[in-house]
Amino acid sequence: MTYTDQIPLPVPLVDLSFQHALIKDEVQAGFDRVMANGSFILGPEVERFEAAFAAYCGVDHVLGVANGTDALELVLRAAQIGLGDEVILPANTFVATAEAVLRAGAIVKLVDCDEDFLIDPEAVRSNMSARTRAVIGVHLYGQMAPMELLRRAGGPDVFLVEDLAQAHGATRFGARAGSLGDAGGTSFYPGKNLGAYGDGGAVLTNTQRVSDMVRALRNHGGTNRYEHRFPGLNSRLDGLQGVVLSAKLARLDGWNQLRRDAARYYDDLLQAMPEVVVPRVVEGNEHVYHLYVVRVPNRDRIVNHLTGLGISASVHYPVPVHLQPGFSDLGLPLGTFPVAERLSNEIMSLPIFPGITNEQQDRIVAALQNALVLHRQPAVLRAAG
Ligand SMILES: *Cc1c(COP(=O)(O)O)cnc(C)c1O
Numbered sequence: 001m002t003y004t005d006q007i008p009l010p011v012p013l014v015d016l017s018f019q020h021a022l023i024k025d026e027v028q029a030g031f032d033r034v035m036a037n038g039s040f041i042l043g044p045e046v047e048r049f050e051a052a053f054a055a056y057c058g059v060d061h062v063l064g065v066a067n068g069t070d071a072l073e074l075v076l077r078a079a080q081i082g083l084g085d086e087v088i089l090p091a092n093t094f095v096a097t098a099e100a101v102l103r104a105g106a107i108v109k110l111v112d113c114d115e116d117f118l119i120d121p122e123a124v125r126s127n128m129s130a131r132t133r134a135v136i137g138v139h140l141y142g143q144m145a146p147m148e149l150l151r152r153a154g155g156p157d158v159f160l161v162e163d164l165a166q167a168h169g170a171t172r173f174g175a176r177a178g179s180l181g182d183a184g185g186t187s188f189y190p191g192k193n194l195g196a197y198g199d200g201g202a203v204l205t206n207t208q209r210v211s212d213m214v215r216a217l218r219n220h221g222g223t224n225r226y227e228h229r230f231p232g233l234n235s236r237l238d239g240l241q242g243v244v245l246s247a248k249l250a251r252l253d254g255w256n257q258l259r260r261d262a263a264r265y266y267d268d269l270l271q272a273m274p275e276v277v278v279p280r281v282v283e284g285n286e287h288v289y290h291l292y293v294v295r296v297p298n299r300d301r302i303v304n305h306l307t308g309l310g311i312s313a314s315v316h317y318p319v320p321v322h323l324q325p326g327f328s329d330l331g332l333p334l335g336t337f338p339v340a341e342r343l344s345n346e347i348m349s350l351p352i353f354p355g356i357t358n359e360q361q362d363r364i365v366a367a368l369q370n371a372l373v374l375h376r377q378p379a380v381l382r383a384a385g
Contacts, residue, residue, distance in 0.1 A: 010310030011351045011360045014191045018355025019255065023247040027197075030243030042219075045242035052249055053202065056169075057178040061211035063203045064237025065218050068165045068187020071201035072100030074235065075183045076134060078203075078213035079159045081106055085133040088154075089163075090119035091320040091332075092340040093138045097163050098321045100185070107131070108330060110322050112337040116282050117141060117293070117347075120339070121149035134159040139167035139177050141316070142193070142259075142290035143282060147172060147180040161185065164204075166290040168194035169256045173284045178204040188245060193259070193290050194252055196241040255354040259289040262356050266292055269365040275372055277346075291316055295346040296368075298375045303348055305371035311364050314349045 020027075034045055046064045054062040065071050081087065082105035089097050091110040101108045109132070111123035117140050124135055135154045137145035144167060151160055162184035164170075164177040171177070178184040186192075188200035203214045216222050221232030248255075263279070270276045277295035281287045293316065296302050306313040320340045322332035334341065350364055 009360070009363055011312060011356075011364060013312040013314050013349065013351050014353050015351075015355060016190060016195070016353070018353070019248065019251075022251065023244070026247045027244055030247070031240055034239040034243060039239045041236050041238055043239045043242070045239045045246070046237050047242075049237075049242040049246045049249065050202070052246060054204070056249060056252075057176045057204055059179050059184075059204045060206045061204070061208070063211060063214045063218060064242065065201045065203060065214075066235040066237065067199040068163075068185060068189065068201040069096040069100050069103075070218075070233070070235040071185030071187065071203050072097060072136070072161070072163060073103045073185075074214045074217050074233075075161055075185045075203055075205075075210070076101065076104035076106060077217055078210045079134065079183065081133045081159060084131065086129060086131040087134045087136060087161075088124055088127055088132060089136040090138050090140075090340070091322050091337040092117060092317065092344065093140065093163070093321065094165070094317065095321055095324060095326075096165075096187075097136060097138055098327065101136075106133070108321075108327075110330065110332065110337065112339045113140075113343070114339065115343075116143075116280055117343065118143070118145045118282065119150065121146060121153045124150055125153040128154065128158075132158060134161055136161040136163055137181065138163040139165075139170060141279065141293050142167055142170055142288040143285045144170050144172040144177050144180075146282070146284075159183070162204075165189070165192060165201075167288060168192065169252050170288045171286040179206075182207060183210050188241065193256060193288055194245065194248055197244050198238070198241060200237050200241045200245065201235075202237070256288040258354040259352060260287065262352050262361065263287070263289045263292055265358060265361050266294075266350065266352075266365070269361065270294065270368075273369060273372065276368070289352055291349045292352040293347050293349050295343070296348055296372065297346075298372075299346055299348055301375040302368065302371045305375065306364070306367055309367050311367055312351060313364075315344075315347060316349050318344060320344055 050062040160181040162181040165187035167177040183205035188196040217232040221228040
């Protein structure tokens with residue numbers, strides 16, 4: 001290893017400059033087109049992206065919306081899931097998944113995850129009730145939840161939703177994220193694997209009825225001007241974002257491969273550190289490493305040590321949904337989801353993005369090694385001594 005703690009070389013969690021340099025000219029030309037024809041909201045650039053992303057994911061319909069949270073809400077509303085209906089989702093997700101269920105008017109029914117951070121199909125099965133209408137598989141950190149097991153756990157009448165905000169391009173037994181559920185919602189927040197230059201999101205589905213509903217719902221409840229079939233919302237993708245997303249989609253597979261290469265490099269370096277548990281790829285999955293999440297002892301002290309050296313290690317997520325103050329109404333105390341709770345205290349995300357260099361990764365791992373030695377628990381030191 002070339003770099004040590006003494007050499008200051010800050011590493012951000014995500015660096016988008018590598019991607020921007022490659023699409024800069026294409027984006028500028030596209031922005032010029034949008035500004036020339038004035039199609040700032042939806043319009044031809046969005047339609048072009050919707051068609052390309054649908055073909056890429058292997059689904060019939062993609063509808064661009066304002067963000068990923070709206071996408072999930074619209075999926076549920078389009079399936080007429082709302083008041084009094086229960087929706088099952090994992091306790092360890094970004095809070096948006098749960099917010100979308102509440103915004104649709106439905107009941108949040110959280111369940112625990114497995115050791116790979118993915119929603120536990122067994123927990124889904126045991127939480128099914130007469131009121132369960134939907135199950136949301138969250139493809140956390142870049143690999144897909146076991147959709148076929150969730151389908152079996154939910155049974156034929158349950159509407160199966162994919163939250164693929166962290167898994168653009170990921171596959172399970174060869175099928176792309178977004179193509180295995182009854183519908184999917186995704187985000188194009190700038191830091192996602194497929195990110196816009198602002199907020200954005202999309203609904204994916206093979207069901208014409210869901211597609212028609214979302215098309216109207218996203219645009220004040222109608223597709224013809226001043227004709228409102230029902231009260232909808234304003235949740236549309238901008239033309240400028242369509243330009244950026246088309247340019248990035250054409251390069252997504254290559255960039256996901258760079259993420260996998262970086263993950264392999266971390267895996268190899270971290271092999272020498274038995275205290276660090278590296279992420280496992282679940283059988284049948286191709287991972288796209290939106291995040292590279294390891295498990296370490298003394299997590300908070302390790303993260304502080306790294307951030308103090310300018311290495312932006314982070315935690316996704318430090319507090320599961322049921323322990324967030326905003327979700328105390330759920331009435332689920334500490335101890336309800338033992339796996340999600342335990343993992344939330346052990347996980348740490350190391351920087352990963354297309355363009356991260358081996359030198360940066362060397363430095364991160366060297367700093368991590370020092371941090372582990374420095375912050376080893378006294379009991380462990382005693383045992384070792
Ligand atoms: C980012 C994200 C969302 C929400 O996306 P926004 O575009 O920020 O609304 C939903 N679910 C997961 C798992 C996410 O990572």
